[in-house]
Amino acid sequence: MEPTRAYPLFGGAFSAVFPRGAIDVSDLRPVPDNQEVFCHPRTDQSLIVELLELQAHVQGEAAARYHFEDVGRVQGSRVLQVESVQPLNLETLALRGCCQEAWVLSGKPQVAKENQQVAKDVTLHQALLRVPQYQTDLLVTFNHPPSSLGPENLSPPSWNLGDFQQLVTSLTLHDPNIFGPQ
Numbered sequence: 358m359e360p361t362r363a364y365p366l367f368g369g370a371f372s373a374v375f376p377r378g379a380i381d382v383s384d385l386r387p388v389p390d391n392q393e394v395f396c397h398p399r400t401d402q403s404l405i406v407e408l409l410e411l412q413a414h415v416q417g418e419a420a421a422r423y424h425f426e427d428v429g430r431v432q433g434s435r436v437l438q439v440e441s442v443q444p445l446n447l448e449t450l451a452l453r454g455c456c457q458e459a460w461v462l463s464g465k466p467q468v469a470k471e472n473q474q475v476a477k478d479v480t481l482h483q484a485l486l487r488v489p490q491y492q493t494d495l496l497v498t499f500n501h502p503p504s505s506l507g508p509e510n511l512s513p514p515s516w517n518l519g520d521f522q523q524l525v526t527s528l529t530l531h532d533p534n535i536f537g538p539q
Contacts, residue, residue: 363527363529364379366406370530370531370533370535371528373406373524373528373529375520375524376404378397379397382394382395391409392407392408397513397515397516398513399513400502402500403498403499403500404498404516404521404524405496405497406496406524408495409424409494409495410492411487411488411489411492412424418442418444420458420460420494421442422439424462424494424496425439425462425464425481425483428481432466434467437464438464438465440463440464442462443460443461444458445459445484445525450526451526451527451529452495452529456486456487458485458487459486459487461482461485463480463483464480466481479502479503480500480501480503481498481501482498482501482521484496484521491533491536492536493536499520
């Protein structure tokens with residue numbers, strides 16, 4: 358994948374700039390229709406963009422925590438530690454025209470990989486972009502397991518928070534019909 362080119366998501370309804378070397382997981386295995394999943398070619402890092410039903414019963418920081426805990430439950434996390442939750446400046450987003458609220462959460466769910474008994478802390482960064490006009494919560498997740506801290510001369514290098522932020526801020530809606538009739 359080109360380092361600075363916007364990559365189409367959800368059949369071209371969205372696009373975003375991904376870090377160099379990102380591999381589209383749908384080329385390797387089935388991925389749910391509401392997700393776009395990318396992995397690093399040499400580490401266990403991944404980036405996930407999800408279109409989720411708006412959780413209108415939670416607002417503000419509680420909405421970011423809700424999605425973090427929901428992902429933790431799905432992954433079978435034994436411990437969910439939230440390190441920080443910060444509002445995201447809407448003016449920095451390509452989606453600023455339709456996003457009414459945005460949050461970034463960093464936390465450490467304790468997750469055991471498939472066929473492993475020992476759970477390990479994974480650093481997880483999530484951006485929640487709330488788009489109530491389309492009844493949608495957009496969740497962008499950066500999984501950063503401890504094993505992804507490879508040598509500095511790794512090619513391409515491990516992803517960092519700057520790569521995650523570029524993805525989040527560049528996420529652009531091209532076709533609102535993806536949300537169905539309004």
